[in-house]
Amino acid sequence: MLEDVLEALSAAGGLTGIVVVTVEPAATAIALRYGAKVWIDGARDGHTGAVTVAAHQLAAKGSAMLTMPGDIPRVTAADVAHVMAAHPAGAAFTIAPAWDERGSNAILCSPADLVPLRFGSDSFFPHLAAARAVGLEPTIVRNDSIALDLDEAAELARFMKKRSRTRTWELLDRHRAEWDRAPAVVEAQ
Numbered sequence: 001m002l003e004d005v006l007e008a009l010s011a012a013g014g015l016t017g018i019v020v021v022t023v024e025p026a027a028t029a030i031a032l033r034y035g036a037k038v039w040i041d042g043a044r045d046g047h048t049g050a051v052t053v054a055a056h057q058l059a060a061k062g063s064a065m066l067t068m069p070g071d072i073p074r075v076t077a078a079d080v081a082h083v084m085a086a087h088p089a090g091a092a093f094t095i096a097p098a099w100d101e102r103g104s105n106a107i108l109c110s111p112a113d114l115v116p117l118r119f120g121s122d123s124f125f126p127h128l129a130a131a132r133a134v135g136l137e138p139t140i141v142r143n144d145s146i147a148l149d150l151d152e153a154a155e156l157a158r159f160m161k162k163r164s165r166t167r168t169w170e171l172l173d174r175h176r177a178e179w180d181r182a183p184a185v186v187e188a189q
Contacts, residue, residue: 001150002027004073004166006034011077014084015066019058021050027070047119055113064110067117072105073168074145074159083108086141093131094139097124099147099155106146121151 002020009018020031023043031038042053051067058065066083068075087094087108093115096106104123109115115131117123131138150156150168160172 001073001168002030002070003034004168005068005070005075006030006036008075008077008080009068010034010036012080012084013077014081016063019054020070021054048117051117051119052113055109055117058112059114063112064108065112066106066108068106068146069149071149071151072146073150073166074148074164076145079143079145082143083141083146086139088139091136092139093127093136094141095124095127095131096141096143096146098149099144099158101125103149103151105149106141106143 006018006020009015018031018034018036019039020027020036021039021041021043022028022031023040028038039054039057041057042050045053047069054067055065064087066080068080083094083096083106087110090110091114092108092110094106094108095104097103098105101124102122104117104119104127107117107127109117115127115134115136117130118126128138128140148155148159150159156172160169160176163169163173
């Protein structure tokens with residue numbers, strides 16, 4: 001999934017760079033193959049901690065920040081461009097929600113640390129409120145490819161219903177038959 005996301009970001013125009021916050025060696029190797037910088041500060045502090053540290057570092061350089069998770073494998077360069085094109089000039093906050101409007105699957109914030117971010121299974125509406133609390137009316141971008149993150153089995157099933165030219169779909173499809181043959185495990189309560 002990370003490769004699919006990095007491929008889309010690296011093909012998107014208008015980005016001044018890509019940063020992956022991680023201490024994981026495999027993720028570092030993938031990031032470097034796509035020309036991304038790897039930062040370790042905040043990497044052990046979960047999604048919110050990693051993005052917060054990156055936002056502060058980017059803001060110190062006068063930069064905006066587009067943050068996307070590594071589990072939205074259908075995202076394309078055109079989807080990234082769509083989010084960037086929707087973002088107003090100046091101080092602004094643009095967000096693309098998850099399919100269920102619970103999660104936040106893309107956020108573009110300028111300056112990078114203008115809005116405090118807190119990720120989790122219910123982050124979309126709190127992010128809207130956080131933007132409004134600093135005087136911004138959020139721009140909401142609805143995008144089916146960005147909206148489908150793969151956090152739960154139901155989302156994985158939804159992802160597999162529609163063939164895509166992603167590494168993620170190809171890998172899962174290759175193993176589908178073996179998973180279909182696996183015995184079901186039922187947990188007693």
